Every structure is written in structure tokens, then in C-alpha cells.
Amino acid sequence: MINKFRICTLFLLMALSIDGFGYELFPAKKSPLDRKREMFNRRARHPLGFNFSLLGPVGLMGFSVDYFIVPKIDIEVGAGLDYTAQKPGYFVGGKYHFFGNTLTNLTPYLGVYSAFHVDEDHIQSYNFYVPFGFHRIKRKQLCWSIEIAYQVHADPTQTQFYGAGKVGWRF
Secondary structure, rough: OOOOHHHHHHHHHOOOOHHHHHOOOOOOOOOOOHHHHHHHHHHOOOOOOEEEEEEEEOOOOEEEEEEEEEOOOEEEEEEEEEOOOOEEEEEEEEEEEOOOOOOOOOEEEEEEEEEEEEEEEEEEEEEEEEEEEEEEEOOOOOOEEEEEEEEEEEOHHHEEEEEEEEEEOOO
């Protein structure tokens, strides 16, 4: 049996490859049209976001901080409450926005997160969360996203499809 974690890790590495999506590590001098696009791209203008989520990688609800490294790649860290035992949970991950370099404000994305819950002095209920969703940044920097995800849990009986909704503010 092929390890699901290895497959998801390989997929993440392929999805985030720099050359695979037309982003140059050391870009040439930008044309005035490229600079104008960046000026109107809300992911480039407001890369930092604070979010409140219902459901998601840790369970019931949470708070997260995300940052667009480039308009297509968003990294996120957060904390929340577990839906079963009301224990704190933590997550870290990233999302790839398929139309991130365009001027469109609604972008589909695919992400990979690692989440865990801490019980006194040890890590408990580790899971791997792979969401597909839509993210929108409104004119006044309000943002929202909705997603459906496949959640691979340390306990195989708890592996399931899951989802989340987020509302936040971008800076």
C-alpha cells in the first residue's frame, strides 16, 4: 500500500514548484504594464491577513494569520478548538491560488495543512488536511473563503471529507 502522506507530500512539492507555474526566482525588470497589474492585484497589495474560521484543520473554530509570499502562494498558521474534546489545536500549511497573478478577486485554490492537538505534554490526534476552495478579497480588504477538504487522520477510522468557512481582514 502506498503511503498517503508520501503521495500528498509529492503533490505539494509539485504544486509549489517555482518553474512549474511560470514564476521566476530572479525576474527581469518589470514593464509598466506588469507594475500596473501588481498595483491592482489585491493579493499583492494586501498580503497579510487575519482570519476567523468555522470548522477547518483543527476542528470547531479557529483563528489564523496568512501571508501571500507571491500572489499565487499563501502560507498560513493558526490555532483553534478541537470539535471533540474542546482542546487547543494548531495548524500550519499553504495554499496555491490558480489565478493568483491575475486581477480577478475570486481565486480557486488547493492547499496542504498539517494539524495537531496538544494534550498536556504530548501531541495527540495528528491530521493531514488537503482543501480545495475559493478565496475572495473585497474592495475594502474584507476577505472570505469556503473550502471542502480531504482530512487524513492518525486514526484511520476518522479519515473523512471535511470543510471550512473563513472571514478575515487583509493588510
